[in-house]
Amino acid sequence: MKILHQGDTEPALCDLDGRVTVTYRYRDVPFSDGSGMARNVLAGICDVCSEVLLVPPQSVPAIAASRRRSTGPLEASLPASYVDTLDAAVSLVDTEASKEFRKRLLMYYLHRYARGDEAMAELVGLAGGAEQSASGPNRRLSFKLSEQANANVDYVMNETGLSKTQLVKALIGKIAADLVRRTKARRLQELIALCEVMKA
Ligand SMILES: [Zn+2]
Numbered sequence: 001m002k003i004l005h006q007g008d009t010e011p012a013l014c015d016l017d018g019r020v021t022v023t024y025r026y027r028d029v030p031f032s033d034g035s036g037m038a039r040n041v042l043a044g045i046c047d048v049c050s051e052v053l054l055v056p057p058q059s060v061p062a063i064a065a066s067r068r069r070s071t072g073p074l075e076a077s078l079p080a081s082y083v084d085t086l087d088a089a090v091s092l093v094d095t096e097a098s099k100e101f102r103k104r105l106l107m108y109y110l111h112r113y114a115r116g117d118e119a120m121a122e123l124v125g126l127a128g129g130a131e132q133s134a135s136g137p138n139r140r141l142s143f144k145l146s147e148q149a150n151a152n153v154d155y156v157m158n159e160t161g162l163s164k165t166q167l168v169k170a171l172i173g174k175i176a177a178d179l180v181r182r183t184k185a186r187r188l189q190e191l192i193a194l195c196e197v198m199k200a
Helices: 057-071 078-092 100-113 122-128 147-160 164-180 185-199
Strands: 008-014 018-030 038-046 053-055 074-079 140-143
Touching: 008 038, 008 053, 008 140, 018 053, 038 057, 057 122, 074 147, 078 100, 078 140, 078 164, 078 185, 100 140, 100 147, 100 164, 100 185, 122 147, 122 164, 147 164, 164 185
Parallel strands: none
Antiparallel strands: 008 018, 018 038, 038 053, 074 140
């Protein structure tokens, strides 16, 4: 891989200006989903219109890292009935389970969608909330996530177009259907076993 430096030039094709020369400069580059900016990343700038035309491979990790940092904790403000449903599911899995297990249960399901074990389209439907009654005052959930878990949240949000709050609502809707209403008795057994392993 050729390492580029500030001031290096290269021919490129600009949508506006046709064949141009780009000059590599440090620039704030917007994330592809428009959720923020990666600061001071080396990028190829059109000499005519000053748009970013090329992002060299060496700059990609910086952009990816910034994106993960921009995700922050998984936070949602939800009607109390959602949180109660999540807690009901947690207590089914483990009567002694702590609030920490809320996060593990949500992440378990998030990973199932991220891996393709469950269909993303279903998640979009669940976010509508038809499966789950919304009542009570709003309560705030906030989970600190590992970098890998954050990457999965980002991935599923990008694929579905859901906000964090919608995503958490959808996951709780799924948990309610699978565990609280017991449509997936096997999944509940699997989670109980997993929980016992984690406590061992
Ligand atoms: Zn241009």
